[in-house]
Amino acid sequence: MLNGLIQGLHLILTVHGIGMLALGVVVGLVFGAIPGLGGTTAMALFIPLTYGMQSQDAMALAGGIMGAVAFGGTITAILLNTPGTPMSAATCFDGYPLAQQGKAGMAIGAAGMSSSLGGLFGVVILVAVMPIARALVLSFGPAEFFMMALLGLVSIAASTGGMFLRGLISGAAGLMMAYVGYDSVSGGIRYTLGIDYLWDGIPLVPTLIGLFAIAEMIKLSIIGGRVVRTKEFGERIVGVREGIRATFRNWPTVLRGSAIGSVIGAIPGVGGTVASFIAYSVTMQVSKHPDRFGKGEIQGVIGPESAINAKDGGALIPTLAFGIPGSAEMAVFLGMLVLHGLEPGPLLLIEHQGEMFSLIVALTISCVFATILGLSVTRWLSLITLVDVHILVPAVISVSLVGAYALNNKLGDVIIAAVMGLLGYQMIKYNFPRVTMVIALVLGDLAERSFHQAMQLSDGHWTVFITRPISATLLVLILISLAIPVVRFLLARRQSIAAKKGSPG
Amino acid sequence: MFARLKIGTAAAIVALAGMMTPAMASFPDKDITLVVPFSPGGGFDTYARLIAPYLEKHLPNKVHVVIRNEPGAGGRKGLADVYRSKPDGYKIVIVNVPGAMVPPIIGRKVGYDLQKITWIARVSDDAYLLCVPGKSSIKTFADFKAYAAKHKVKMPSTGAGSTADAMAKVILGVLGINGDIVTGYKGTKEMTLALMRGDTPAGILPQQSTRKYIQAGDIRALLTTDDVSVYKGVPTAKSLGLEDLNGLYIHRLIAAPPGTPPSIQEILSDAFMAAMADPAAKAAAAKAHRPFAPLSGKQAEAAVKKQLALFLRFKDELKK
Amino acid sequence: MTLSPRQQNIAVAFIVLGFFVMMFAWSGQIRDVRGREFPLLVSGAGIVLAVLDVIAHTDTGVGRRIGLILSGSAHITDDGLTVGIGRELTVMLWIVVATALMVLFGLVAGIPLFVFGYSSLYARRTLRQSAIAAIATIFAIWIGFELLLNYQLYPGLLFAN
Numbered sequence: 001m002l003n004g005l006i007q008g009l010h011l012i013l014t015v016h017g018i019g020m021l022a023l024g025v026v027v028g029l030v031f032g033a034i035p036g037l038g039g040t041t042a043m044a045l046f047i048p049l050t051y052g053m054q055s056q057d058a059m060a061l062a063g064g065i066m067g068a069v070a071f072g073g074t075i076t077a078i079l080l081n082t083p084g085t086p087m088s089a090a091t092c093f094d095g096y097p098l099a100q101q102g103k104a105g106m107a108i109g110a111a112g113m114s115s116s117l118g119g120l121f122g123v124v125i126l127v128a129v130m131p132i133a134r135a136l137v138l139s140f141g142p143a144e145f146f147m148m149a150l151l152g153l154v155s156i157a158a159s160t161g162g163m164f165l166r167g168l169i170s171g172a173a174g175l176m177m178a179y180v181g182y183d184s185v186s187g188g189i190r191y192t193l194g195i196d197y198l199w200d201g202i203p204l205v206p207t208l209i210g211l212f213a214i215a216e217m218i219k220l221s222i223i224g225g226r227v228v229r230t231k232e233f234g235e236r237i238v239g240v241r242e243g244i245r246a247t248f249r250n251w252p253t254v255l256r257g258s259a260i261g262s263v264i265g266a267i268p269g270v271g272g273t274v275a276s277f278i279a280y281s282v283t284m285q286v287s288k289h290p291d292r293f294g295k296g297e298i299q300g301v302i303g304p305e306s307a308i309n310a311k312d313g314g315a316l317i318p319t320l321a322f323g324i325p326g327s328a329e330m331a332v333f334l335g336m337l338v339l340h341g342l343e344p345g346p347l348l349l350i351e352h353q354g355e356m357f358s359l360i361v362a363l364t365i366s367c368v369f370a371t372i373l374g375l376s377v378t379r380w381l382s383l384i385t386l387v388d389v390h391i392l393v394p395a396v397i398s399v400s401l402v403g404a405y406a407l408n409n410k411l412g413d414v415i416i417a418a419v420m421g422l423l424g425y426q427m428i429k430y431n432f433p434r435v436t437m438v439i440a441l442v443l444g445d446l447a448e449r450s451f452h453q454a455m456q457l458s459d460g461h462w463t464v465f466i467t468r469p470i471s472a473t474l475l476v477l478i479l480i481s482l483a484i485p486v487v488r489f490l491l492a493r494r495q496s497i498a499a500k501k502g503s504p505g
Numbered sequence: 506m507f508a509r510l511k512i513g514t515a516a517a518i519v520a521l522a523g524m525m526t527p528a529m530a531s532f533p534d535k536d537i538t539l540v541v542p543f544s545p546g547g548g549f550d551t552y553a554r555l556i557a558p559y560l561e562k563h564l565p566n567k568v569h570v571v572i573r574n575e576p577g578a579g580g581r582k583g584l585a586d587v588y589r590s591k592p593d594g595y596k597i598v599i600v601n602v603p604g605a606m607v608p609p610i611i612g613r614k615v616g617y618d619l620q621k622i623t624w625i626a627r628v629s630d631d632a633y634l635l636c637v638p639g640k641s642s643i644k645t646f647a648d649f650k651a652y653a654a655k656h657k658v659k660m661p662s663t664g665a666g667s668t669a670d671a672m673a674k675v676i677l678g679v680l681g682i683n684g685d686i687v688t689g690y691k692g693t694k695e696m697t698l699a700l701m702r703g704d705t706p707a708g709i710l711p712q713q714s715t716r717k718y719i720q721a722g723d724i725r726a727l728l729t730t731d732d733v734s735v736y737k738g739v740p741t742a743k744s745l746g747l748e749d750l751n752g753l754y755i756h757r758l759i760a761a762p763p764g765t766p767p768s769i770q771e772i773l774s775d776a777f778m779a780a781m782a783d784p785a786a787k788a789a790a791a792k793a794h795r796p797f798a799p800l801s802g803k804q805a806e807a808a809v810k811k812q813l814a815l816f817l818r819f820k821d822e823l824k825k
Numbered sequence: 826m827t828l829s830p831r832q833q834n835i836a837v838a839f840i841v842l843g844f845f846v847m848m849f850a851w852s853g854q855i856r857d858v859r860g861r862e863f864p865l866l867v868s869g870a871g872i873v874l875a876v877l878d879v880i881a882h883t884d885t886g887v888g889r890r891i892g893l894i895l896s897g898s899a900h901i902t903d904d905g906l907t908v909g910i911g912r913e914l915t916v917m918l919w920i921v922v923a924t925a926l927m928v929l930f931g932l933v934a935g936i937p938l939f940v941f942g943y944s945s946l947y948a949r950r951t952l953r954q955s956a957i958a959a960i961a962t963i964f965a966i967w968i969g970f971e972l973l974l975n976y977q978l979y980p981g982l983l984f985a986n
Contacts, residue, residue, distance in 0.1 A: 044545040044574065138702050142689075165878055165891075169841060172871040176848050179864050182578075185689045186860035187665025191851065199578040214920065221916045221947075332545045335554075341792035390948035394940040395962050397920070401927055402936075402966055409575065411928065418924040422917055430837050448863045449689040456687045457659065457704055 007354040009361055011056035020057045021362055024064020025370050031065075032072020033084040035213045035403050038205070039069035043332040055340045056358040062333055063362025068370035069329075070308040071115050075374060078107045078301075080396065082213035086204065086442070087308050089212065089435060090276040094293060094300030101296055109243025110298055111305045112371035114254055117247065118306035119367030121258035122265070122313025123360055129266070133321040140267055142453035143464050147474035148267060149447035152274040154481045155281040157436055167433045174437035177202045178444025185452040197412035204441060206404045206413040210420025211427070211434045213400045217393045218425040224389055240375055246298045253283055253299050257306030264307075265314025273442055275314075277435070279307035285484050309367050316363075320356065532594055532769050536569040539759075540598040542583025544576040547692075548714070549599050552628050552757055552795060559780035565772070579667060580604055584760075585616025592762040594769035597625060602756045602809055603816055604668040610816060611666060611824050618763070619809065623770055625759040626777035627800035627808065632712040632731035632754050633672055634739070638703045639723045646727045646745055649707065653682045659705040661696040662686050668755060669696060671816070671823055673709045676730075678822035679749045700724060711755060712736075713794070730754065753815070758805050774802040831882060838879040845871035919943055937963045 011017065024046075031042040042065050050058035073085030078095035091111060098107040129136065140148075157167050180191040181201030192198040247254060257279040264275035283303030284293045293300045319330040342355055404417040427434050458464035465471050539557060543549045550572075557570045564570070575583035580601055587598035600622075608615050637643045643652055652658070658677070662670040665688060677684040687705060690696045693714055700708045701723045710724070712731060718724040719736055726739040730753040734741050742750035759777060761770065780786055781799040790796050800808060816823070828836065845868050852864035881892040922942070927935035937959035944955035 040545075137698070141699075141702050141704055165874065165881060169871065169874045169878060172845070172867050172874060173841075175867045176864065176871070179867075182664070183857075183860050184664030184667075186855075186857035187688065188855065188857050188860045190855060190860060190864070196578065196582070199582075200576075218916050218920060221919075222912055331547070335545060335547065335551050338551055338793050338795070341794070390944065390950070391958060394923075394943045394958070397923055398936045398940065398962055398966060401924065402932055402970060405932065406970065408577070409573070410577070414924060414928065418920055421920055425917070426837075430834060451863070452859050453687055453689045453704075456685070 007357060009357075011354055011358040016054070016057050017060045017358070017362075020053075020060040021064040021365060021369070024061040024066075024362075025068040025366055025373060028065040028068025028366070029072040029075075029370060029374060032069035032074075032088075033076045034072075035076065035082055035084050035209045035400055038073070038085045039066060039329040040332055041406070042069065043329055043336070050336060050340070055342060055355050058336060058340055059355055059359040060362045062336060063359050063364075064366045064369075066312050066329060066333070067119060067309065067363050067366025068373075070305075070312075071112060071370045071374050074111045074115070074305060074308070075108060078111065079104055080213070080392075081216045082396065082400075083208070086208055086273040086438070087276045087311075089208070089273070089438060090280040090304035091301055092212070093280065093435075094295070094297050097294070097296035098298070098301070103239055103296070105239025106243035106246065106298070107239075107301050109240035109375060110247045110301050111243070112375050113244045113247035114257070114302045114305035115309040116367050116371045117254050118258040118261055119309030119312065120364060121255070121306070122262045122310035123364050124313075125258075125262040125310070126313040126316055126360065129317060130321070133266075133317045136266065137318045137321065139470055141468070142450040142457060143468050143471040144474065145267075146447055146450035146454055147465065147471050147478065148264075148274075149443040149450060151474055151478050151481065152278060152443050153440060153447065154478050155278050163431050163433050166431055167436045170427065170432045170434065171436035171440040174440025175444040177207075177437070178441050179448070183448075185449055197410065201445070202441065203408075203410075203413055203416060204438075206417040207420045207441060208438060209400045209404050210417040210422075211424035211438065214397060214417060214421025215424025215428055215434070217396050217400075218421060219428055220389045221393045243298070247302055250299055250302050253302045254306045256282065256286075257303040258310040261307030261310030262314035265311025266317045267314075274439070275307045275311045276304035277439055280304045281481075285481075312363060316360075531566060532772055533564060533566055533568045535595065536571050537564070537594070538571050538573050538596050540583045540587050540596065541572060541574050542576060542580040542586075542598065542600075543574070545574050548795075549580075549601065549757060550574065551793065553599050555790060555793060555795060556628060556777070556780055556786065556797075559783045559786040560776055563779040563783065564776045579608075579664075581608065581615055581617075587760070588617035588622060588762055590762050592623070592765040594761060594765055594773060597759055597761045597773065599628065600758045600760050601668060602758055603671060603812055604755070606813060606816055607668065607671045607823060608666050610820055613666060619813070621763040623761040623763055623765040624802045624805040624809065625761055625770060625773045626781075626802055627805040628757045628759060628777070628781070628797060629795065630754045630756045630798045631714075632729050632735075633676070634710050634712050634715055634726040634730075635676065635707065635728050636700055636710050636715065636724050636726050637707050638700055639718075639721075639725055640703065641706065641725065643706070643727070644725070646740065649727055650680075652706065653680075656706075657683050657685050658707055659685045659687055660708050661690045661699045661705050662688050663690055663692060663696070664688050669693065669709070672753065672755075674822045674825065675753065675816070675819045676709055676750060678819050679747065697724065716794070749815075752811075754812075756805075756808060756812070758809070770802055831884065834882045835879060838875060838882060842872065842875035842879065845875055915947065919947060933963065933967065936966060 027042050027046065028039070031038060043062065046061060046065065050061060053061075069085060070087060073083050073088035074091050074095070075084070077083040077088040077091045078099050081092050081096040081099075083089040083092055095107045095111065098104065153171060157164065157171055178201065180198055182189050182199050189199065260279045260282060261275045264278065280300060280303050283299055284290050287293070287297075287299060289297070315330050319334060400421075401414050401417060404413045405411070424434055426432075427437075454464055455462075465475065539553055539560075541550050541553045553572050557572055561568070561570050575586060577583065584598055584600060584605055587596050590596045602619070605615075605617070606619060609619075635646070635649070637649070643649050660673050660677070662673050664670060669690075670686065670688065673684070673686055690699055693711060696708060697710060697715065697718060699705060700710070701718065712729060712735065715724055715726070716736070719726055719739075726736060728742050728745055728747070728750075729735065729739050730742050730750045732741065732743070732751065734744075742748075742753075759773075761773065778799055778801055781797040787797065849865065849868040849872060852861060852868055855861040855864065877891055880888050882888065919939075919942075923935070923939040926939050929935070930938065940962045941955045941959040944950045944958050945952055950958070
């Protein structure tokens with residue numbers, strides 16, 4: 001294996017290789033930052049370019065893009081509360097409040113460092129797990145997928161803190177939205193009113209663009225002024241270093257987030273979006289000050305960010321070991337591999353060690369490189385938060401609608417984005433968390449499908465969810481997730497009662 | 506006076522002729538769009554991107570071939586979109602047959618008619634395998650029949666109306682086996698994984714993409730619908746006496762809107778055939794393990810007709 | 826007639842309730858049993874949740890207790906609720922206008938029109954400032970998308986062939 005690593009490094013460290021890597025990083029950052037574009041689009045656009053290239057240069061480009069996309073999305077998430085990619089949505093919760101307090105630099109610094117560390121961690125896990133990758137991927141069947149989806153839904157609801165009830169309502173609404181369209185289990189079509197466009201259901205990315213980007217712009221437009229709400233903006237330059245230091249100080253959070261990211265990223269079909277949300281939720285639940293989350297708690301940025309890049313390492317496990325893509329990005333990446341004659345599968349790692357390791361090396365370097373690049377322009381980027389809202393708003397709205405269309409050349413996507421924008425604003429106004437709606441939209445299909453599949457495979461025996469060991473474990477995690485807020489509440493009540501008793505009458 | 510009239514008419518005729526012929530003689534004179542009605546990264550997308558540069562090479566007038574992904578509705582959206590476009594040869598589409606055939610057979614409304622569409626060429630085809638998990642105790646087709654006699658056979662599929670679903674139903678129908686199709690898997694890869702896991706005791710998988718799993722021993726194939734036995738030890742359906750299953754393939758074809766002028770159809774067809782015969786193209790295809798199986802426009806049309814007849818025979822099984 | 830924040834929240838909760846009742850009824854019409862299960866379950870739960878939400882926002886003992894446990898009413902923030910419906914509707918209308926412009930005239934024409942309109946009419950900038958903003962925006966977008974990324978910007982319903 002060390003041989004392979006050296007081979008990989010050798011193949012990358014050429015002028016061509018580094019050039020491709022750098023290009024990938026820049027592309028990844030830009031595509032990640034613009035809502036509507038993302039890793040998948042970037043890969044799809046650049047695959048044709050790799051056609052004439054050497055495989056390892058193509059790997060360098062792919063690794064560069066994959067490693068940088070998340071950070072790009074995070075930058076807009078922090079500065080504008082509009083995540084450039086779905087997985088960066090979790091970073092908005094505490095990242096944006098920090099920006100509003102004039103601490104954008106710190107948030108971005110922490111995010112960058114966390115995602116670097118997380119990415120490195122993910123790669124380490126990838127390499128370490130490879131030998132047992134097969135057994136791992138093969139032990140996740142429909143029953144486990146259902147539990148996984150349920151766990152995701154529950155963690156998100158539990159993490160909405162002070163808006164639990166409305167969080168559940170948003171989640172339920174999101175689930176109903178997920179059921180629109182063709183249902184592969186029953187073969188029927190639901191709620192489409194005969195509109196062809198809705199056959200594939202309500203699309204995720206335009207919804208995201210609307211609920212977050214456009215809705216946020218509506219709010220800004222009404223309130224006026226600038227993104228920064230307070231006067232303390234001087235921190236912006238010092239902020240970045242402070243953010244980096246904060247990351248190292250909170251290394252347990254980084255470790256936790258990375259672990260969650262790699263594990264969840266490795267499960268094909270569940271997706272990285274969920275990884276960052278679960279990381280956020282877990283970080284909040286184990287913290288000593290859960291009430292600080294959502295108001296600019298730096299851990300709320302570090303946790304999910306560590307997960308995001310770690311998930312890339314994880315997602316490569318089933319992709320490389322089986323040719324089963326762990327996410328949409330991976331599916332496009334697979335296409336590129338095949339084009340270059342690198343057929344994924346059990347034999348890939350044996351026959352093409354050099355190329356594979358060059359990919360891994362590229363991914364590693366990319367995470368770090370992206371962070372350096374991103375951080376160096378952070379000072380300029382944070383200035384966005386000072387820009388007058390009425391210049392920002394029409395620009396962002398325009399880019400959002402362009403991005404929505406650019407996705408699949410479907411007019412319907414633009415309309416969905418606009419409609420979701422209007423809905424999103426009302427949700428902001430009346431405190432309905434948008435995040436649970438998005439997560440429900442993402443997981444709704446997986447949950448329902450997996451449930452019916454598991455039931456059909458077990459001939460209708462419910463016990464299958466408990467008898468399969470991994471499924472049972474996940475069930476326990478779900479119950480714990482539900483229990484923690486309740487336990488917390490009871491403990492807090494007992495403390496306040498004790499305090500009242502203790503104080504002089 | 507008459508002389509002037511005659512000259513005038515002659516001039517008019519020449520002018521008209523001049524206007525018409527350049528248009529046809531200089532096809533193509535701008536970029537051609539090849540629509541892929543599926544997401545990037547999949548088999549159709551890979552083939553389209555594989556052949557595009559060679560198509561460019563073999564088309565007259567140095568134009569570009571631009572790939573456009575238009576996924577949606579299981580491939581029907583992109584196909585319907587091109588079907589409705591102007592039949593000028595500048596918008597063509599890669600089609601999944603029998604995938605595109607099945608929805609109209611089971612009664613779904615679609616925006617195209619495969620009998621009226623203009624066929625340009627076939628890029629590839631792929632046979633189907635009856636598979637079991639590598640670790641299964643079922644080792645031969647005879648074992649499978651014995652198993653099926655005592656149990657209801659579960660098989661994975663993607664969803665009612667999909668190619669995978671149709672293939673499974675047709676094959677079970679021909680074999681006279683009582684099957685339980687578990688839908689909801691998201692694609693061939695997921696179905697393969699399901700089989701490897703042992704979710705179901707058997708499944709129908711496409712031949713090309715399953716190769717590496719068979720080599721690694723994760724999947725065992727009991728028979729193939731191919732004409733010849735491509736993998737060692739896997740008998741053809743023909744050799745097992747199952748004539749009906751012989752030739753049950755998935756085809757990747759190129760089509761243009763109905764009413765495309767024959768001259769344009771010919772230019773495109775010839776370009777595709779030349780591209781697929783190009784040694785560099787063949788090498789690239791071999792490297793990616795995606796071989797071509799070229800057929801010209803006319804031949805493609807015949808193949809489609811043949812498969813339509815086959816599928817219509819199993820209309821009832823498909824409707825279940 | 827302006828509603829107090831509490832009244833607004835109750836009204837919204839009723840609207841949400843109405844949504845779930847409608848979805849429940851609609852789900853009942855799904856033909857396949859398996860296709861019905863989850864939607865009925867979820868919309869049914871939604872009805873229950875929405876009812877709880879209505880109660881949580883009322884000024885009653887029960888309401889306050891529910892609010893405490895589930896945080897329904899505890900945080901009626903003022904952010905935006907007293908801004909005035911006129912301004913809100915105006916901005917929302919601008920979104921509709923932006924979308925309509927881009928859908929009808931395409932992105933290349935629609936974007937500058939929208940930016941110019943918004944800048945001059947809503948944000949009350951001078952005509953020159955608005956024009957600069959409009960041109961700058963479409964220029965940047967055009968360079969970014971059409972040139973660099975080779976994306977076709979939507980030509981609009983009126984101009985598409």
